[in-house]
Amino acid sequence: MTKPINSRDIILGILKEIIQEEEYSHIALRNTLDKYQYLEKQERAFITRVTEGTLEEMIKIDYILNQFSKVKVKKMKPFICNLLRISVYQILYMDSVPDSAACNEAVKIAAKRGFVNLKGFVNGVLRNIIRNRENIIFPDEKAEPDDYLSIMYSMPKWIVEKWLKTYGLEKTKIMLQSFFHEKGTVIRCNTKRISIEELEKELEKEGIVVKPAHYLNYALVISEFDTIGSIKAFQKGFFYVQDISSMLVAEVADPQKNNVIIDVCAAPGGKSLHLAEKLDGSGKVEARDLTPYKVGLIQENIEKSQLSNIIALQQDACTLDLDSVEQADILIADLPCSGLGVMNQKTDIKYKMTPEKEKQLVNLQRKILETVYQYVKKGGTLVYSTCTIDEEENIQNVKWLMERYPFQLESIDAYLPEELRSDTTKEGYLQLLPGIHQADGFFIAKLKRID
Numbered sequence: 001m002t003k004p005i006n007s008r009d010i011i012l013g014i015l016k017e018i019i020q021e022e023e024y025s026h027i028a029l030r031n032t033l034d035k036y037q038y039l040e041k042q043e044r045a046f047i048t049r050v051t052e053g054t055l056e057e058m059i060k061i062d063y064i065l066n067q068f069s070k071v072k073v074k075k076m077k078p079f080i081c082n083l084l085r086i087s088v089y090q091i092l093y094m095d096s097v098p099d100s101a102a103c104n105e106a107v108k109i110a111a112k113r114g115f116v117n118l119k120g121f122v123n124g125v126l127r128n129i130i131r132n133r134e135n136i137i138f139p140d141e142k143a144e145p146d147d148y149l150s151i152m153y154s155m156p157k158w159i160v161e162k163w164l165k166t167y168g169l170e171k172t173k174i175m176l177q178s179f180f181h182e183k184g185t186v187i188r189c190n191t192k193r194i195s196i197e198e199l200e201k202e203l204e205k206e207g208i209v210v211k212p213a214h215y216l217n218y219a220l221v222i223s224e225f226d227t228i229g230s231i232k233a234f235q236k237g238f239f240y241v242q243d244i245s246s247m248l249v250a251e252v253a254d255p256q257k258n259n260v261i262i263d264v265c266a267a268p269g270g271k272s273l274h275l276a277e278k279l280d281g282s283g284k285v286e287a288r289d290l291t292p293y294k295v296g297l298i299q300e301n302i303e304k305s306q307l308s309n310i311i312a313l314q315q316d317a318c319t320l321d322l323d324s325v326e327q328a329d330i331l332i333a334d335l336p337c338s339g340l341g342v343m344n345q346k347t348d349i350k351y352k353m354t355p356e357k358e359k360q361l362v363n364l365q366r367k368i369l370e371t372v373y374q375y376v377k378k379g380g381t382l383v384y385s386t387c388t389i390d391e392e393e394n395i396q397n398v399k400w401l402m403e404r405y406p407f408q409l410e411s412i413d414a415y416l417p418e419e420l421r422s423d424t425t426k427e428g429y430l431q432l433l434p435g436i437h438q439a440d441g442f443f444i445a446k447l448k449r450i451d
């Protein structure tokens with residue numbers, strides 16, 4: 001008989017993929033849970049909680065480990081380091097796991113994985129933390145606010161510094177806190193297939209908890225389900241998983257009958273599908289992306305949606321497609337970005353993004369914009385969006401575009417719920433901030449071609 005697989009071993013495998021092999025956290029976790037589908041729901045929940053929790057709290061956990069271990073985190077063997085991290089997470093954040101169990105399991109795993117000589121070290125560090133959990137010394141909030149926020153909310157210091165400068169202490173704190181709140185999964189009803197009331201009933205029949213979402217009446221928040229893929233209403237294409245912020249892109253774009261829409265960075269297709277749905281069978285949406293794999297994802301979603309006015313195409317947005325010049329009534333530029341507005345879903349982003357990578361992304365965004373603006377018809381619309389909250393990737397790119405090319409911002413107030421209207425939306429752009437607004441951190445600007 002094969003030995004049952006230990007959940008903590010599974011968690012360490014996932015963390016290795018994310019931290020050492022640079023896999024995205026949501027993909028590594030999803031692939032592993034798919035592989036171990038036979039595990040009990042409770043065990044799957046434990047794996048998810050410890051993996052996500054350890055990643056969410058990793059800067060703080062490393063800070064604590066450095067305080068109680070002679071060998072600093074940077075010098076530890078990666079496997080032992082991750083083993084200590086998940087154990088500290090269980091000790092400090094999970095009442096359901098007795099301290100002794102977290103510690104003993106860690107020691108057993110160290111021995112089983114060939115680190116017999118480090119059993120004492122693992123045991124010593126963890127017992128030291130258990131004994132001194134009330135005596136951990138953190139940076140002083142008043143004297144060193146950057147360090148304090150960075151450690152208490154496990155956010156790299158360069159991000160904290162940037163946000164403090166742009167948004168001030170109060171908003172930065174709210175945003176940092178928001179990444180720790182469970183916000184449920186937001187879905188957009190495919191109103192061409194089912195009404196929102198019927199969808200609600202279908203989901204409730206499957207035992208799913210359903211609540212209305214903020215801002216838009218065709219969106220819902222769902223919880224208490226195993227995986228999205230296992231929900232029948234999802235398999236039938238009755239809804240799409242999408243945050244409200246992304247839905248607002250189609251609202252702001254405001255497509256009209258027979259419009260031609262080009263979405264230059266479309267995979268997996270959320271915004272394109274929403275726009276096609278709004279065109280109500282008329283016009284055409286070209287949903288483009290860089291690789292066959294990404295185009296395949298869009299195709300899959302088109303098939304599920306059963307919409308007929310949308311096609312998926314492979315096209316590099318940095319290369320001018322002459323046939324598209326001045327063809328689009330609406331151009332959607334939902335560009336690759338640092339993703340710093342969606343860190344509650346993709347926890348590892350904060351560790352993978354760097355100021356240098358962000359600069360490269362700004363260059364890429366500008367390269368794409370200077371190519372694809374040409375596809376907009378005279379008098380047509382360009383909607384620029386990102387899922388980040390850094391000004392360099394957002395309003396500064398919009399200004400950069402307007403300085404060089406014939407575009408001007410246009411008020412978006414008419415398309416937004418009252419609570420989201422402000423001076424900037426009157427001017428033509430919206431910066432959603434996590435925790436401050438009831439949506440992901442996201443940026444949307446609407447520009448009209450004026451030559």
Ligand SMILES: C[S@@+](CC[C@H](N)C(=O)[O-])C[C@H]1O[C@@H](n2cnc3c(N)ncnc32)[C@H](O)[C@@H]1O
Nearest residue numbers: 265266267268269270271289290316317334336
């Ligand atoms: C923010 S995501 C788009 C999300 C999508 N609009 C949606 O709503 O589902 C950015 C996309 O840009 C694509 N991308 C990156 N570089 C690209 C390029 N040079 N040309 C076309 N697409 C690109 C990525 O593959 C990724 O799918």
